[in-house]
Amino acid sequence: MRIGGSAGPSSSRRQRGISLLEMLLVIGLIAGASLLAAAAFSGGMKGTQLRAEVKEVAAQLRFTRTHAIATGEPQRFVIDPAARTWQAPKGRAGTIPAAIDVRFIGARQIQPAEGQGAVMFFADGAATGGRVQLSRDGAVWDIDVAWLTGQVSVKRAGSGN
Numbered sequence: 001m002r003i004g005g006s007a008g009p010s011s012s013r014r015q016r017g018i019s020l021l022e023m024l025l026v027i028g029l030i031a032g033a034s035l036l037a038a039a040a041f042s043g044g045m046k047g048t049q050l051r052a053e054v055k056e057v058a059a060q061l062r063f064t065r066t067h068a069i070a071t072g073e074p075q076r077f078v079i080d081p082a083a084r085t086w087q088a089p090k091g092r093a094g095t096i097p098a099a100i101d102v103r104f105i106g107a108r109q110i111q112p113a114e115g116q117g118a119v120m121f122f123a124d125g126a127a128t129g130g131r132v133q134l135s136r137d138g139a140v141w142d143i144d145v146a147w148l149t150g151q152v153s154v155k156r157a158g159s160g161n
Helices: 009-014 020-042 044-071
Strands: 075-080 085-087 093-095 101-106 117-121 130-136 139-145 152-156
Touching (some): 044 117, 044 152, 101 117
């Protein structure tokens, strides 16, 4: 005879709670749903690739400006929109994926070759100015270089920031 109200081994199993396997399954489902939601809100992988390229080109423009100030000599960032390539000082170079459209607007006087564009940075930080525009599937980003200060700024085209 038992005292205490327990009706047997089957009722003690029901009172234990959830298993570790069940908990891991729920955490996995939440993580999967979060990843899908994040991809949907951020424009997916295509948007991520475009933003990564925008950040890379902007970083190389900033590097070129910093290098001009550090060395005390003018430095040039060159971009070829047709070939989707760029070159910066100290042997830095890169390519932009074919799925991304590239445009350059800048001074023709320092254009290294037909179809190429360039931004010249001077020892005081100033620049010739220009704009690199990268776009994909309707999303357009502008990378602007101010001619007076040489400041590099990035903004989504059509937005006020």
